[in-house]
Amino acid sequence: MDPQQRDKLEQQISAYLDGELSEKEVAELERLLAESGEARQVLAELQRTVSLVRGLPQEQPPDDLYESVTSQLERAALLEPTDVGTPARSALDRWGRLRRFASVAAVLVAAVGIGYLTITGNDKGQREPAKQETELQLAEADRSEEVGRQMRVAAAPAKKSEAAAPSDRPARARGITAEQSVPKEVDVLAAAPPETPAAETHLPSKASPPPARQPAPKPAAAVVEHVASTPTLAKRPTAPAGTRGDTTVDQSRLVVAAGDRVAGVPAEVQQVTMLVTAGRGKPVWQASLKLSQALAEEGVTFLPVASSDRGADGRARRYYGAAYEVKAEQPGVPLYRFRASPEQVARLSNRVAGVAGVQVDVQGTDGRTNDIVAGTKAEQRERLRLGDVAAGLQARRTMELSKSVSAGSADVERLALGVPSEADSNVPTDKDEAAPGRAGGRQLGLRGTARPYKTDIAATRPAPLARRKLTRDKDVAGVPVETFGQFTRADTQPSQTAAEVEVTVLIRSLGQQREQ
Amino acid sequence: MSEPEASPAVAAVSFDDLSLVRQAQAGDAGAFAQLVAKYQGRVYNVCLRISGHSEDARDLTQEVFLRAYSSIGGFRHRSSFYTWLFRVATNVAISHQRQVRRTVTLPFDPGEEAQLGRQARGLTHRAGNPSSGPSERLSRREADQLVVAALLELDEQHRAAVVLRDVEGLDYQQIAEVLQVAVGTVKSRLHRARKMLRERLSPLLEIE
Numbered sequence: 001m002d003p004q005q006r007d008k009l010e011q012q013i014s015a016y017l018d019g020e021l022s023e024k025e026v027a028e029l030e031r032l033l034a035e036s037g038e039a040r041q042v043l044a045e046l047q048r049t050v051s052l053v054r055g056l057p058q059e060q061p062p063d064d065l066y067e068s069v070t071s072q073l074e075r076a077a078l079l080e081p082t083d084v085g086t087p088a089r090s091a092l093d094r095w096g097r098l099r100r101f102a103s104v105a106a107v108l109v110a111a112v113g114i115g116y117l118t119i120t121g122n123d124k125g126q127r128e129p130a131k132q133e134t135e136l137q138l139a140e141a142d143r144s145e146e147v148g149r150q151m152r153v154a155a156a157p158a159k160k161s162e163a164a165a166p167s168d169r170p171a172r173a174r175g176i177t178a179e180q181s182v183p184k185e186v187d188v189l190a191a192a193p194p195e196t197p198a199a200e201t202h203l204p205s206k207a208s209p210p211p212a213r214q215p216a217p218k219p220a221a222a223v224v225e226h227v228a229s230t231p232t233l234a235k236r237p238t239a240p241a242g243t244r245g246d247t248t249v250d251q252s253r254l255v256v257a258a259g260d261r262v263a264g265v266p267a268e269v270q271q272v273t274m275l276v277t278a279g280r281g282k283p284v285w286q287a288s289l290k291l292s293q294a295l296a297e298e299g300v301t302f303l304p305v306a307s308s309d310r311g312a313d314g315r316a317r318r319y320y321g322a323a324y325e326v327k328a329e330q331p332g333v334p335l336y337r338f339r340a341s342p343e344q345v346a347r348l349s350n351r352v353a354g355v356a357g358v359q360v361d362v363q364g365t366d367g368r369t370n371d372i373v374a375g376t377k378a379e380q381r382e383r384l385r386l387g388d389v390a391a392g393l394q395a396r397r398t399m400e401l402s403k404s405v406s407a408g409s410a411d412v413e414r415l416a417l418g419v420p421s422e423a424d425s426n427v428p429t430d431k432d433e434a435a436p437g438r439a440g441g442r443q444l445g446l447r448g449t450a451r452p453y454k455t456d457i458a459a460t461r462p463a464p465l466a467r468r469k470l471t472r473d474k475d476v477a478g479v480p481v482e483t484f485g486q487f488t489r490a491d492t493q494p495s496q497t498a499a500e501v502e503v504t505v506l507i508r509s510l511g512q513q514r515e516q
Numbered sequence: 517m518s519e520p521e522a523s524p525a526v527a528a529v530s531f532d533d534l535s536l537v538r539q540a541q542a543g544d545a546g547a548f549a550q551l552v553a554k555y556q557g558r559v560y561n562v563c564l565r566i567s568g569h570s571e572d573a574r575d576l577t578q579e580v581f582l583r584a585y586s587s588i589g590g591f592r593h594r595s596s597f598y599t600w601l602f603r604v605a606t607n608v609a610i611s612h613q614r615q616v617r618r619t620v621t622l623p624f625d626p627g628e629e630a631q632l633g634r635q636a637r638g639l640t641h642r643a644g645n646p647s648s649g650p651s652e653r654l655s656r657r658e659a660d661q662l663v664v665a666a667l668l669e670l671d672e673q674h675r676a677a678v679v680l681r682d683v684e685g686l687d688y689q690q691i692a693e694v695l696q697v698a699v700g701t702v703k704s705r706l707h708r709a710r711k712m713l714r715e716r717l718s719p720l721l722e723i724e
Contacts, residue, residue, distance in 0.1 A: 010707060011703065011707040045721050048720075049710055049713050049717060053663060056663060056664065057660065058557070059561055061560035061574070061577065065574060072582055
């Protein structure tokens, strides 16, 4: 068999193995295979080759891939003038045109239908549904496109929650953009977990309009405010020079956001997203380094914040060390974020808080993050630009730093306060700053009684971490107490060790700062 | 006479895709997120096999879905969604490979044919031993590494054809749609690719 013939034979055998030959070709080839040992040898080798390739295992994608993708998608959807496309906008535009077309068509249909009914006067009962449908179309068409857009935007997560999103993956999305340089927690693509009552999502809807924004609390008062779904953004003053978002640029700062939902765990369980924001002129890299060490010890996964946060080759994860330095010169730019359990956040925050000149804040959400999608896209963008995202996302926030802790176990509280437990010497404390390796890797057991109780830490006991933060945070000087986190969940079971704490939001708003 | 091998499970086109795509085109990001959840594994594997790096595959998968999201408005349902999505994926992965031109980290020195031969023969021997348990699994893993290394030596177009056919299980027509080439070209590329793979993996193919 000459090389050309052999090549042709191999090609036929290759297609034969794929079942891509016609019946006639198959018959011819099989006749040849029966006659030629060389052909059978080729077949055997090709079969083995194909088997080896097809035998390659299907690799599982990284656990956080879905979250990472949806986070990017959410940003693309919310922030139109970005490098990624804006299908939502184009889709909406098209949808708008379709709606306008539909409205005209509906009017014509209605006119014809009414005329026909007037003339015939028959079969009214049978035509009633069609008429009702037409009326619905007309009513729908009468709505402004803006209203429709709002509802669609707001409906996205609501639909998802009703439709039982992929059960093994948190329909969750977050967004941080270097362009806005503000921390935010967004849940456009995400579903409120089914355990979350719909009434608590504060989703604006036709049936239940969003609540009005409550007046800002007075300064220096430990007030928890329920954030309105659609704040009047137009009345908010633009961030003055020197400030950006909720971050003061003359002070290095690590902002820790908490509150992401976790797949496969009860709704009351919250994982935590820590959002690190660098200030100017302070050795934030020291804190970052310290934090990265702690993260490595905790086995916490890093996530890139945004493409602009990546290195020159676009690979932030491999070059985050460099990113620290770069971002340290850009005040207010989120450096990176990662997921951690609440107890991990407690440990991590405790450690980085020991770095001189760096402030650690804990933000968070209670999971009701749908507020961000309220309003028009323009409002959303404005909200992002003004750094109001965190507030907009959270169902609760404090206008002043405060302390409110309730816990399902004493261990949780000890952990939050950095007080070492007698039973667990690995609980990190301030003293552990000198020995960062001590806290690494070990999941603190939050076992114990599930006896719920509430306590005002500010009033009843010292809180080393809180005190330290208070003394360092010049922006809130005079505020009597600062909180590390709020722990709730009286209903968790003792065995659900990871479910016993929920870090909730404690955030100081920029607006409040300006008022001060 | 051997029967043609059954191809890997071809993606079942779910009717859900159609509605989800339409919802996504109407601006429902949640619907697109469901598509992401559904196809991320397959897209990741395509990117992984073409790029050869898990980290690259992760980045590329993100890029694929971002591009798909940004251009889903232009999807006209002339092909199935997953075919369209794989087209995006292969384009992104191939483009990335061409740009990066990164040196592939192989589990062995590809220049040492003798070593490869010894290694592969050892794998063949151990794999053929039914009594070997853990060692067989180890051999399988090592054999997989060799196959991956051989795949990465193919040029991007041939590699993509093999991945789409033998990893993803697409038929020639679907591969042609994804790669936007003629079916005959697919057939030719697969043939050439397999020929190269066969030569590269010849030590593994030795039948004792």
